Each structure stands twice: as structure tokens, then as C-alpha cells.
Amino acid sequence: MRWPVLFFMFALLALSLMMWRWGGTVEDSQAYFDTARYFRGELKLEDLRAPFPYRTLVPAIAAALPGDLRQAFAALNWMCMTASACLMTAVALRAGMDSRRATGAGVLMLMALPTFWYAPYLLVDPGSILARSAFVLAVLAGQPWLAALAGLLGTAVREENILLLVWLLATRRISIAGGLAALAAAGAWLVAVRFWLIPGLPSYTWTPSWWSVNHALHDVRSLLSIAGTCIPVVPAAILGWRHAPAAVKPLRSLLFLMALPPLYAALCVRVEGRIVWGLYPFLIPFAAAYGADRAIRRKAPPAPDQAD
Numbered sequence: 001m002r003w004p005v006l007f008f009m010f011a012l013l014a015l016s017l018m019m020w021r022w023g024g025t026v027e028d029s030q031a032y033f034d035t036a037r038y039f040r041g042e043l044k045l046e047d048l049r050a051p052f053p054y055r056t057l058v059p060a061i062a063a064a065l066p067g068d069l070r071q072a073f074a075a076l077n078w079m080c081m082t083a084s085a086c087l088m089t090a091v092a093l094r095a096g097m098d099s100r101r102a103t104g105a106g107v108l109m110l111m112a113l114p115t116f117w118y119a120p121y122l123l124v125d126p127g128s129i130l131a132r133s134a135f136v137l138a139v140l141a142g143q144p145w146l147a148a149l150a151g152l153l154g155t156a157v158r159e160e161n162i163l164l165l166v167w168l169l170a171t172r173r174i175s176i177a178g179g180l181a182a183l184a185a186a187g188a189w190l191v192a193v194r195f196w197l198i199p200g201l202p203s204y205t206w207t208p209s210w211w212s213v214n215h216a217l218h219d220v221r222s223l224l225s226i227a228g229t230c231i232p233v234v235p236a237a238i239l240g241w242r243h244a245p246a247a248v249k250p251l252r253s254l255l256f257l258m259a260l261p262p263l264y265a266a267l268c269v270r271v272e273g274r275i276v277w278g279l280y281p282f283l284i285p286f287a288a289a290y291g292a293d294r295a296i297r298r299k300a301p302p303a304p305d306q307a308d
Contacts, residue, residue: 039063229273240290
């Protein structure tokens with residue numbers, strides 16, 4: 001696998017999909033852009049609105065980059081998507097898939113509605129997807145401390161990624177002492193952001209309500225975005241679920257765990273395709289496995305006859 005060539009091709013593919021909505025700011029993306037402007041000293045704290053400023057890592061990195069902030073933020077998301085595609089290729093290779101199927105895993109990360117519709121906007125989701133992809137690769141590579149580091153960085157991007165560390169600890173892939181230390185560090189970061197780095201914002205809580213659920217069920221645009229984001233990754237993952245390589249099967253429990261925050265969000269606020277997009281790092285290994293078992297059986301030599 002020629003990684004520099006692959007990275008270039010993935011970068012070109014991502015750019016061709018993202019350039020049409022490059023650097024857009026509406027609703028959530030405007031809030032993240034304002035957070036980056038706050039870190040550059042262009043806005044005051046009272047100009048921000050919770051909970052978006054608490055997801056600090058990606059806006060802070062964008063603010064630290066030179067040049068126009070909008071362009072820097074969009075370019076950062078572009079690099080995150082490109083790197084995520086490379087990591088998904090590495091995940092498939094680590095799971096024992098051939099290079100063609102592994103490259104397809106990277107293409108699946110990019111050739112989907114979210115890369116065109118959401119990734120060009122100034123959101124933190126590409127950074128979260130990158131952290132989750134790195135976590136999956138570290139788990140399959142048997143590197144729990146690298147997985148813990150990816151979980152810590154992911155928590156700094158979006159708070160629900162702390163569940164990655166919970167999964168590491170619950171599945172005993174990391175020692176109890178180490179897992180508790182990683183969880184404590186992630187929790188300390190969240191507390192520090194809330195009460196020290198971004199202090200004084202009005203509190204924000206997500207409260208389930210039947211009105212939110214009923215509104216979501218009648219929001220045709222949101223339902224279409226969810227359906228569009230599911231294609232083609234979710235159908236392929238369902239088809240590859242039973243026949244995934246043994247190395248990938250432990251990710252099933254991780255997928256179910258990480259699906260809980262978006263499901264809870266669907267009870268509280270308006271949701272769209274991004275709730276599925278965030279699960280791509282856990283779905284794509286199963287999607288890439290679709291048909292792999294049949295390919296292996298075709299290549300395998302016939303078993304010798306056994307004597308009576």
C-alpha cells in the first residue's frame with residue numbers, strides 16, 4: 001500500500017466533494033465558527049452560546065492556524081476527512097482484508113452524502129470522526145494506550161467520546177487503574193472547560209420530550225438527510241455484519257454504545273444525518289467486510305478428502 005499516493009488521492013476526492021459548500025456557516029457551524037473567533041480574540045464570551053463552545057479542540061486548532069480563519073477551519077476539516085479515510089483503510093488491512101477492499105473502506109468514508117453536505121461546513125464532526133477512526137485502528141492493532149489517547153482527544157472534540165474510554169475499561173482492554181485514570185483525565189478536562197476555560201455561559205441541558213420526537217418524525221428534510229447519510233454505509237454494514245472478520249466483531253458492542261448519545265439526542269433536539277455520520281468509523285469495517293468471506297472461500301483450496 002503506497003500511503004503517500006493514497007493520501008493524495010483521498011485528499012483530492014474529499015476536496016472535489018467539499019469545495020462546493022466550502023466554509024459554510026449556518027446554525028451549529030456558525031456557533032463553532034464563533035468559538036474559533038473567540039479564541040482569536042474577535043468575540044467576547046457573551047457572544048457565544050452553549051453547548052457549542054464546550055467542544056473546544058477543533059475551533060482552538062483552527063484559531064491557531066495562520067491566515068483567514070474561515071479558510072483555515074475548512075482546510076482543517078478537509079485534512080480530518082482525508083486522514084479518516086486513510087485510517088479506515090488501515091483498519092481494513094489490520095482486519096485481514098485485501099488492499100482492494102481496504103481502499104474501498106477509505107472510499108466509503110468519503111463517497112457519501114456527509115462529505116458533500118456537512119464536512120465543508122465549519123463543524124467539529126470531522127475532528128470527532130478522525131478521533132474515532134484512530135481509536136478503532138488502535139484497538140485492532142492491540143494498542144490500548146493509543147486508543148486511550150484517541151479517546152482523550154476525542155473527548156476534547158465532543159464530550160460523548162468519553163464513552164470510548166468507558167468501553168476500553170468495560171472490555172478490560174486496558175487495566176482498571178489505567179482506565180480509571182484516563183476517565184478521570186477526560187472528566188477533568190470537561191470540568192475545566194465548563195468552569196475555567198469557557199466560564200459563565202448559561203447552563204444547557206437536553207431534556208427528552210414527546211414534542212421533540214413528534215417534530216422529528218414530521219421533519220421531512222431531517223428524515224431525508226438521515227436516510228441519505230445511511231446510504232451506502234449502513235446497508236453494506238448490515239450485509240457484512242454476520243461475516244465480518246474476527247478482529248472486527250468486538251466493535252459491535254462499541255457501535256451499540258456509541259449509538260446511545262445520538263439516540264438520546266433524537267429525544268431532545270432536532271437531529272439530522274450527522275447522528276449517523278458520527279457512527280461511520282464503527283460501521284465501515286463491517287461494510288467493507290461485505291462479501292469478503294465469499295472471496296476468501298473462492299480463493300481457498302478445496303479441503304482434502306478424509307479417509308474413513
